[in-house]
Amino acid sequence: MTQRGAGGGEPPDDYLEAAIQRLLTERTEIAEQGITVSRRDHSVVLCGEVESAQRREEILRLVLEHFPEVPVMVDIGLIRTQAPTEVEELR
Template structure:
């Protein structure tokens, strides 16, 4: 891992045609890199992690990627 690894991972996530993710940040940790952000599904999170592991096999990757609710609400919100 070098000084540019975070930027390389960030660019790879943005330029990959299947991922095209710009909302995930990459932070260096004591043991490797941490991916942080929010995505719309567990499947999307897994695809991002799988792609990064595949492109950067020698780097320890930890995912701190949350899943946000992307579906429409099932009931109306009442405003007071």
């Protein structure tokens, strides 16, 4: 997990979660609907999985750019793309 921002300070505003969620969806260079934004005592945590490391960086950059005062923790993984090792038999 990466921690960015100053830390401490006032807890983020209730509306911040919604603002970040909409930013990540509606900015078309991101267009991510699968990121959860949750508020902790003194930071917000971005959680979820994306299709490339570049997207993870873009998400962090965009959030820091728009909310420079907010301490952000990022816990975003890459979705695995290995071939399946098992099949499901449907009888």
